[in-house]
Amino acid sequence: MRPLIFGAMGAALAATAAFSQIQNTGTLNPKDLRPVSSFGSIPDQAERSRALFNEIAKVVTHPRCMNCHPAGEHPLQGADHHEHAPPAYRGEGGVGIAGLTCNACHTEKNFTLVGTNATYKSIPGHPRWGLAPVEMAWQGKSLGQICQQMKDPARNGGRTLALLQEHLAHDDLVAWGWAPGEGREPAPGTQAQLGELTQAWINSGAECP
Numbered sequence: 001m002r003p004l005i006f007g008a009m010g011a012a013l014a015a016t017a018a019f020s021q022i023q024n025t026g027t028l029n030p031k032d033l034r035p036v037s038s039f040g041s042i043p044d045q046a047e048r049s050r051a052l053f054n055e056i057a058k059v060v061t062h063p064r065c066m067n068c069h070p071a072g073e074h075p076l077q078g079a080d081h082h083e084h085a086p087p088a089y090r091g092e093g094g095v096g097i098a099g100l101t102c103n104a105c106h107t108e109k110n111f112t113l114v115g116t117n118a119t120y121k122s123i124p125g126h127p128r129w130g131l132a133p134v135e136m137a138w139q140g141k142s143l144g145q146i147c148q149q150m151k152d153p154a155r156n157g158g159r160t161l162a163l164l165q166e167h168l169a170h171d172d173l174v175a176w177g178w179a180p181g182e183g184r185e186p187a188p189g190t191q192a193q194l195g196e197l198t199q200a201w202i203n204s205g206a207e208c209p
Contacts, residue, residue, distance in 0.1 A: 033058060033189030036200040049207035056197050057143050057209075060150075064177035064187040068131055069138040075131055079185070081139070094131035102129050110181035121183030128173050133157070147208035161202045169195025 034055050042048035059065060067076035075084040091097040096104070106129040112122045135155045138146050149155045156164060168174060169191065177187035187194075201207075 031185075031188045033193045033197065035193070036196050039200065045204050046207045049201055049204035050209050052197055052201040052204060053147050053207070054143065054209060056194065056201060057146070058188045059177070059194050060138065060146060061143075062177070062187045064180055064184070065174075066138055069136055070131065071134075071137040071139040076139070090131050090134070094133060096130070110179070112182050122181035124176065124181050124184070126173050126176050143209045151206055151208070161206055165195060165198045165202060168198050 036052075039048050039051055039055075042051055063076075063079050063081060067078075067081060070076050070081075070090075072083075073090045075088050075090075076082065077084050088100065088102070089097045091101070096102045105123060107123075107125045108127045109125045110122050111125055113120070136149070136157065138149070141149070150164060151161065153159060157167075159167060175191050178191055180186055
């Protein structure tokens with residue numbers, strides 16, 4: 001019986017390894033972003049453009065991005081978008097209020113906590129840590145509303161579509177979403193992929209869902 005047992009174990013291990021390899025290539029990983037080339041089979045340009053934005057939205061609506069674009073006066077945390085604990089406030093310029101500014105806890109880089117029983121494992125950080133302006137809030141909006149907002153210079157920080165693409169593709173605060181510190185899930189795909197998808201969306205007419 002022993003050869004049969006080891007044979008079964010070997011087959012199981014091989015299957016597990018094969019499945020792991022598939023995951024590593026992104027074939028079955030829902031957190032990946034589709035490459036721009038995969039949208040080429042959509043013949044209608046407007047439909048293709050909307051599909052591209054839906055892919056961009058996987059990043060935009062992810063907690064790493066959405067939590068810093070709240071509609072209210074408090075930052076959000078976690079996959080469930082709960083209000084920041086301990087209490088924190090937007091304040092002027094999105095960097096907190098007197099005596100409780102964002103940089104009182106959030107330093108210039110992520111800080112990993114050691115030997116703590118806290119539910120979080122690190123404190124995120126960046127030199128420009130703070131909330132997006134309230135006119136750039138995405139919380140509670142449909143994808144179509146977010147899309148229109150992202151295209152509107154009055155609600156996107158005064159950016160043209162070209163500057164919007166530059167912001168999403170190269171801004172180092174946006175880049176934090178893919179290196180958010182221990183204990184946090186990064187945004188889907190990569191920043192480079194987001195930039196490529198955004199450019200393809202613009203090239204196809206920047207249509208909204």
